[in-house]
Amino acid sequence: MLIPASALFWGLQFAFLNPALALLLATVFDASAGEIGWALAIYNAGGFVASLLVPAYADRAGDYVRPMLACGVLTLGLAGVLAVTTALPVAVVALVLLGGPAGVGSSLLFAHLKHTGAAPGDVVRTRAFVSFAWVAGPPLATLVIAGFGPRAILAAIAAVAVLNVATTAAMHRAVVVRDRGPAVEDERMPRGRVVAVVVVFIALQATNSATVSVMSLFVTDRLGLAVAWAGIALGVAAALEIPALLLIGKLTGRISGPVLLLSGCAAGVVYYAAMAVVRGPVLLLGLQLLNAWFFATVAGVGLTLFQQIIPRPGLAAGLYTNTRRLGAIAAGPLIGLGAATRLGYGAVFAAAAVITVAALIALRLTPFARPPVSGEGDRISGDLAATTKQHS
Structure with a gap:
């Protein structure tokens, strides 16, 4: 425990x-x-x-x-x-x-x-x-x-x-540490691939940060509801994130992490697109199920993905943590769309849907398994890649 x-x-x-x-x-x-x-x-x-x-x-x-x-x-x-x-x-x-x-x-x-x-x-x-x-x-x-x-x-x-x-x-x-043999340096990883994944996650984190930040304004200005509905919606999403993460933990050994992450991005696209046109509180709350699955995959599978493609555990966790910080900074221009278009704060959700589609495509085209390095033989590094090989 x-x-x-x-x-x-x-x-x-x-x-x-x-x-x-x-x-x-x-x-x-x-x-x-x-x-x-x-x-x-x-x-x-x-x-x-x-x-x-x-x-x-x-x-x-x-x-x-x-x-x-x-x-x-x-x-x-x-x-x-x-x-x-x-x-x-x-x-x-x-x-x-x-x-x-x-x-x-x-x-x-x-x-x-x-x-x-x-x-x-x-x-x-x-x-x-x-x-x-x-x-x-x-x-x-x-x-x-x-x-x-x-x-x-x-x-x-x-x-x-x-x-x-x-x-x-x-x-x-x-603590008991499993002997993994000589340390694998991250210089042996294709840096361009790592940078691409980091940029994708900054974009995904930015969409979440921007839409959470404008939720109160969206609910009051766009939907004409009391501000309390924003708190209820965000609370429902946060509460649903916990069982979503537990479910992802159970599915990880059966379904590859990239597939789970792609499913989360697909849920995010539907959530953001639907929020851009939502009109009432019932659909507002119902859509939070998709929001929870989206962010649970970004938070849970995303962390394991960084640990897969970056061999240094500390660097992997630190970089992933900083995608959240950089995403919050990148959310600023997204939030600015709320005052720049006729859709108002609905434009923030529409733009988030477009960005998530682009992230989904980038993830689909990215190979996640690290290439074998000296001393590893034919074994493919990374827990998710090893799991996929074992089940196949």
């Missing part, structure tokens, strides 16, 4: 912090809207760099648990600094130097899974616990803040960090 517990705690840690961070900056540190924007941008930039450097160090060391342990300790330090200071510059420095590296813990967990020989289905099922944390975390954080004030969320974050340190320490004592 160490791995599921660790996934849950890492998910909760930042499901508490990230949604509440802007409120903390405004209420505790008296930051203006502009200062909040800059603080969050600097924090996210620090997280982007850390999610590349820390996993790279773990790859070189061949140890992902000790850096995870350090991430838990850094989270405790971040909560402590934010609790004792009211100076905004100090808070921003703490977010970059402590919060950026601390946020890599979840990526290191999945790198550790790959390093210890976990099957793709195990990785996907573990990802479901992170999704559950993000369903439960923001409402819990809101309750804590409403009942005890904004600083109280720092105590909750520290408590979860203590649990993270405890489970990671226990994981370190229990």
Whole structure:
């Protein structure tokens, strides 16, 4: 139970912090809207760099648990600094130097899974616990803040960090790494193929980020419904994502990952196209089933795909994590379509459908199995490719 517990705690840690961070900056540190924007941008930039450097160090060391342990300790330090200071510059420095590296813990967990020989289905099922944390975390954080004030969320974050340190320490004592022979360097991978997959996932993440961001405006301006329907729709999609991930975990051993991912993209195309013309709340909620399947494949199968085509577990997890960050940046022009066309915010969904079609075609044309390298003989690298060969 160490791995599921660790996934849950890492998910909760930042499901508490990230949604509440802007409120903390405004209420505790008296930051203006502009200062909040800059603080969050600097924090996210620090997280982007850390999610590349820390996993790279773990790859070189061949140890992902000790850096995870350090991430838990850094989270405790971040909560402590934010609790004792009211100076905004100090808070921003703490977010970059402590919060950026601390946020890599979840990526290191999945790198550790790959390093210890976990099957793709195990990785996907573990990802479901992170999704559950993000369903439960923001409402819990809101309750804590409403009942005890904004600083109280720092105590909750520290408590979860203590649990993270405890489970990671226990994981370190229990770890058993399967001997995989000499490490395979990622330079032996076709870089163009890796870049193509990264770009595709940035595009897929951008469509999700843009449509989630405009959901409230779409519901009120386009559908003429109360804003609460946006929260209900997003909540339904998030809740359905968990059983979708569990189902994907069961299907992974029977159906290849690329096929599952293509099915998710097809569901995404239908979802976005239908949302562009939807008119009532019933269809709005019903379509969230397609949305959940789409994002579950992007989140679950996408992670295992990166681990398949990139032989370094830390680098694979770090790159995948950063597709989410870069996708959020790329979502900006998509959101701008809401004010530039007659469709209004429906144009955001229509454009997302077009982008997902292009991503689906690119994925269909991309070979995912790495070519054999010296020392591997005729064995094709990658868990999904090996599974396909075995079943054939």
